[in-house]
Amino acid sequence: METITKKNTIKDKLLSEFELSKNSLFGNIELREHAAKSFSEQGIPNRKHEEYKYVNIDLLLKGDFSLTANKTLTSAQTAPAYFLEDAYNAVIVNGIFDTALSKLNDVPKDLHICSLADAVKNYPAVFENYYSKTLDVTADPFTALNTAMAKNGLFIHAAKNSIIEKPIHIIHISSSEENTIIHPRNLIVIEENAQIKIVESYQTIDASAKTFNNALTEMIIDENASLDHYKIQDENDWGFLVNTTHAVQKKQSRFSTHTFILSGSFVRNNLNIALDGEYTESHLNGLYLTNGNQVVDNHTLVDHRKPNCNSNELYKGIIDGKSTAIFNGKIYVRKDAQKTNAFQSNKNILLSDDGTINTKPQLEIYADDVKCSHGTSTGKLDEDKIFYLRARGLSETSAKKLLMHAFASQVVDTIKIDTLREYVEDKISKRFE
Amino acid sequence: MANEILSEKINEEYKYGFVTNIEADNAPKGLNEDIIRFISKKKNEPEWMLEYRLKAFRYWITLEEPHWAHVSYQKPDFHDIIYYSAPKPKVSLNSLDEVDPELLKTFEKLGISIEEQKRLSGVESRIAVDIVMDSVSVKTTFKETLSEKGIIFCSFGEAVQEHPELVKKYMNSVVPYTDNFYAALNSAVFTDGSFCYIPKGVRCPMELSTYFRINSAGTGQFERTLLIADEDSYVSYLEGCTAPMRDENQLHAAVVELVAHKNAEIKYSTVQNWYPGNKEGIGGIFNFVTKRGICLEDNSKISWTQVETGSAVTWKYPSVILKGDNSVGEFYSVAVTNNYQQADTGTKMMHLGKNTRSTIISKGISAGFSNNSYRGLVRIAKGAKNARNFSQCDSLLMGDKCGAHTFPYIEIKDKTAVVEHEATTSKIGEDQLFYCKSRGIDNEKAIGLIVNGYCKEVLNKLPMEFAVEAQKLLAVSLEGSVG
Numbered sequence: 001m002e003t004i005t006k007k008n009t010i011k012d013k014l015l016s017e018f019e020l021s022k023n024s025l026f027g028n029i030e031l032r033e034h035a036a037k038s039f040s041e042q043g044i045p046n047r048k049h050e051e052y053k054y055v056n057i058d059l060l061l062k063g064d065f066s067l068t069a070n071k072t073l074t075s076a077q078t079a080p081a082y083f084l085e086d087a088y089n090a091v092i093v094n095g096i097f098d099t100a101l102s103k104l105n106d107v108p109k110d111l112h113i114c115s116l117a118d119a120v121k122n123y124p125a126v127f128e129n130y131y132s133k134t135l136d137v138t139a140d141p142f143t144a145l146n147t148a149m150a151k152n153g154l155f156i157h158a159a160k161n162s163i164i165e166k167p168i169h170i171i172h173i174s175s176s177e178e179n180t181i182i183h184p185r186n187l188i189v190i191e192e193n194a195q196i197k198i199v200e201s202y203q204t205i206d207a208s209a210k211t212f213n214n215a216l217t218e219m220i221i222d223e224n225a226s227l228d229h230y231k232i233q234d235e236n237d238w239g240f241l242v243n244t245t246h247a248v249q250k251k252q253s254r255f256s257t258h259t260f261i262l263s264g265s266f267v268r269n270n271l272n273i274a275l276d277g278e279y280t281e282s283h284l285n286g287l288y289l290t291n292g293n294q295v296v297d298n299h300t301l302v303d304h305r306k307p308n309c310n311s312n313e314l315y316k317g318i319i320d321g322k323s324t325a326i327f328n329g330k331i332y333v334r335k336d337a338q339k340t341n342a343f344q345s346n347k348n349i350l351l352s353d354d355g356t357i358n359t360k361p362q363l364e365i366y367a368d369d370v371k372c373s374h375g376t377s378t379g380k381l382d383e384d385k386i387f388y389l390r391a392r393g394l395s396e397t398s399a400k401k402l403l404m405h406a407f408a409s410q411v412v413d414t415i416k417i418d419t420l421r422e423y424v425e426d427k428i429s430k431r432f433e
Numbered sequence: 434m435a436n437e438i439l440s441e442k443i444n445e446e447y448k449y450g451f452v453t454n455i456e457a458d459n460a461p462k463g464l465n466e467d468i469i470r471f472i473s474k475k476k477n478e479p480e481w482m483l484e485y486r487l488k489a490f491r492y493w494i495t496l497e498e499p500h501w502a503h504v505s506y507q508k509p510d511f512h513d514i515i516y517y518s519a520p521k522p523k524v525s526l527n528s529l530d531e532v533d534p535e536l537l538k539t540f541e542k543l544g545i546s547i548e549e550q551k552r553l554s555g556v557e558s559r560i561a562v563d564i565v566m567d568s569v570s571v572k573t574t575f576k577e578t579l580s581e582k583g584i585i586f587c588s589f590g591e592a593v594q595e596h597p598e599l600v601k602k603y604m605n606s607v608v609p610y611t612d613n614f615y616a617a618l619n620s621a622v623f624t625d626g627s628f629c630y631i632p633k634g635v636r637c638p639m640e641l642s643t644y645f646r647i648n649s650a651g652t653g654q655f656e657r658t659l660l661i662a663d664e665d666s667y668v669s670y671l672e673g674c675t676a677p678m679r680d681e682n683q684l685h686a687a688v689v690e691l692v693a694h695k696n697a698e699i700k701y702s703t704v705q706n707w708y709p710g711n712k713e714g715i716g717g718i719f720n721f722v723t724k725r726g727i728c729l730e731d732n733s734k735i736s737w738t739q740v741e742t743g744s745a746v747t748w749k750y751p752s753v754i755l756k757g758d759n760s761v762g763e764f765y766s767v768a769v770t771n772n773y774q775q776a777d778t779g780t781k782m783m784h785l786g787k788n789t790r791s792t793i794i795s796k797g798i799s800a801g802f803s804n805n806s807y808r809g810l811v812r813i814a815k816g817a818k819n820a821r822n823f824s825q826c827d828s829l830l831m832g833d834k835c836g837a838h839t840f841p842y843i844e845i846k847d848k849t850a851v852v853e854h855e856a857t858t859s860k861i862g863e864d865q866l867f868y869c870k871s872r873g874i875d876n877e878k879a880i881g882l883i884v885n886g887y888c889k890e891v892l893n894k895l896p897m898e899f900a901v902e903a904q905k906l907l908a909v910s911l912e913g914s915v916g
Contacts, residue, residue: 050501335833335834338833348845350845350847350848350850351848352848353815353847353848354815355846355848356844356845356846357843357844357845357846358842358843358844358845359842359843359845359854360840360841360842360843361839361841361854361856362838362839362840362841363828363837363838363839363856363858364836364838365828365830365836365837365838365858366835366836367830367833368830368831368832368833368835368860369833369860370830370858370859370860371857371858371859372857372858372859373855373856373857373858374839374854374855374856375853375854375855375856376841376843376852376853376854377851377852377853377854378843378845378850378851378852379850379851379852380848380849380851
């Protein structure tokens with residue numbers, strides 16, 4: 001009985017906060033109310049929820065949480081954050097876009113970066129066309145909650161035929177002094193024939209309490225457009241992250257997304273890709289290195305809606321300490337999506353006796369002329385390989401390190417931005433020390 | 434051409450859809466404690482059995498029907514089912530001559546001629562059959578031959594009377610009544626089933642077999658099988674199922690428990706061909722079965738082989754708990770769905786002991802408007818050192834209106850475990866067909882050849898006597914059904 005009361009407390013608190021603040025938030029209030037209603041019906045998912053079977057969100061949200069993060073950071077404080085060189089760096093502090101901290105000099109004129117509230121005013125057509133239009137806000141409780149409560153996140157719009165050479169780096173900073181729940185929200189629209197690279201990083205700065213980050217990014221990739229997307233999740237122990245990415249691909253578009261989970265107490269990624277046009281191509285890569293008491297949960301959904309599309313997924317993980325890693329990949333092929341090629345692979349190395357891996361690769365297929373496969377394997381580091389290296393004079397530790405590097409490099413090598421790849425490689429090397 | 438054959442298959446009548454005119458002794462419809470007392474009294478059961486049933490029933494009423502499986506159907510009305518239907522006259526039979534000739538005809542139609550087996554007894558045919566019709570065991574053959582070796586093979590009801598200590602010890606030990614909704618229901622209302630005990634060091638000289646048939650209208654079949662292989666023993670057990678054609682959906686909710694002691698081996702094979710409903714998806718059996726085996730002690734082995742072609746809705750996960758060190762679990766399955774059939778089937782392998790191994794080979798074939806899902810769990814517990822699992826789940830789609838799905842769950846808590854899972858979904862390759870055709874094999878034969886090859890890994894695991902029937906079933910269900 002007690003747990004039920006507690007669960008209601010946090011849910012009720014969120015809903016009453018919504019009632020208080022809803023008139024001051026950007027966008028369509030009816031949409032927000034619709035989403036809030038859905039969240040109120042679904043509640044915070046517990047372990048009986050099939051999609052949240054292996055994580056105990058209830059437990060994470062135990063205790064008191066503040067719903068407004070008023071903290072402002074100075075550029076001196078954000079200095080330790082990782083700013084990507086030769087890129088447009090946009091800083092979001094606790095879910096709110098901060099122009100002063102961002103470095104958005106010489107953004108080309110066919111690339112528009114601003115806050116969502118500004119987008120409502122300056123780019124009403126694009127905003128109206130796409131915001132919450134391509135996703136079902138009631139499909140997941142966290143999506144509903146985010147849609148209801150989202151504050152002023154980031155809007156990125158690449159105009160038709162634009163080719164943006166420099167990557168755009170979105171830096172999500174969590175920083176709080178008391179337990180806080182925040183709801184960052186971004187909308188990324190890439191018009192026809194445009195090409196763009198986006199890096200999202202999640203970091204914690206100057207925090208002394210939990211931040212539960214319920215982030216959602218919507219991406220629309222129009223005909224023949226291309227998006228190269230990277231996610232670096234590197235929050236510290238105060239970071240609890242639910243990160244939903246919802247991408248829709250139109251005809252002949254290309255999308256590759258790369259997720260690197262390096263730290264953070266709890267990370268849950270919901271990566272949903274809808275291949276909503278013929279001849280589209282999607283690549284999903286992921287690497288998770290877990291340790292301590294971390295819980296890392298990757299859910300991906302590749303929804304093949306139209307014929308002649310290709311998708312390819314590779315997720316790898318190294319699990320150490322008492323950590324838990326979860327992989328749940330779903331390939332969904334609809335009735336009309338003939339000639340689909342869909343592949344999925346999940347590989348794990350378990351290093352410790354107390355680590356846990358739960359993996360659930362799924363295929364749901366309703367078309368017959370398809371080639372779909374998935375594979376998953378879990379094991380330890382190969383004794384023979386260690387022996388081979390030791391016979392050549394390497395110590396056991398450096399042999400193991402070398403093998404783990406080799407294992408991770410298959411994913412790391414897919415990073416096309418040199419400075420970012422070096423950063424990730426460096427982080428990984430430090431982890432293996 | 435292929436389409437013709439497909440439509441031929443689709444239009445084909447269910448071969449086993451006859452009703453036998455045997456007077457049956459039915460309980461009134463519905464389910465309450467009185468019905469359970471009625472069943473228990475009919476079966477002349479001791480007090481502890483009744484207590485067990487009532488305990489299960491009281492638990493069952495607190496449960497809700499599960500809905501997580503990838504199937505959709507109209508929920509059966511549990512108060513509109515006859516929970517006890519025994520073919521009359523029900524007397525203890527000593528020889529086949531005493532069996533109702535109508536009943537014998539039924540079995541002849543089913544293709545199991547007991548008389549023939551009897552004639553051949555002691556020569557080549559090596560199958561002992563226990564026949565369960567509408568939940569009541571009608572006849573067990575070869576009982577005498579088996580008892581010479583100390584093997585107990587009888588109906589569950591008889592076992593309760595004659596070997597209560599064994600039943601008490603093992604029943605509920607693998608599938609407790611609290612396990613799930615249908616296991617609880619079965620524990621409350623099961624009417625009969627088979628019981629088998631293989632004593633220490635005995636290698637069962639013949640295949641043991643149970644034939645299940647639902648005959649009466651409006652009845653559910655709730656049988657229970659308990660099979661114990663004591664130290665150093667071996668047994669191969671077969672199970673077959675058929676039912677008449679009816680417009681209504683009938684419920685079959687069985688429980689099978691296997692126990693393998695030290696160095697024992699159990700091989701359990703099923704050919705399931707319950708009535709699948711007509712081509713519009715009306716009628717057919719709901720097959721909600723809980724099957725589980727436990728490798729209780731070291732070096733034991735349990736192997737499940739199943740060929741699933743029937744039932745409107747199948748919901749079945751034969752599992753193995755690998756408790757003893759060095760124990761082995763195997764699961765080989767072919768599941769075929771056509772028309773509006775739905776199958777959600779797979780296995781669970783729970784690795785608890787050290788050096789345990791499991792293999793899962795699952796082949797799904799969907800045609801028509803059907804949906805076929807594999808759902809499996811491989812769990813490596815902490816401390817299950819050097820556990821090894823290999824799973825392969827392939828799906829073949831025939832036609833663009835059916836679905837094939839794979840839902841594997843893999844949970845690993847030990848670093849020495851090596852677990853691999855592979856799944857593919859595809860249709861028969863044009864190049865494979867072309868290869869065969871260019872060598873003068875016509876389309877239908879080529880498809881038959883490819884499908885047979887596709888299932889071979891599983892069919893090879895069936896005992897000879899069953900392989901023939903399984904191949905016939907597959908041939909009927911599959912050949913040429915690719916457009």
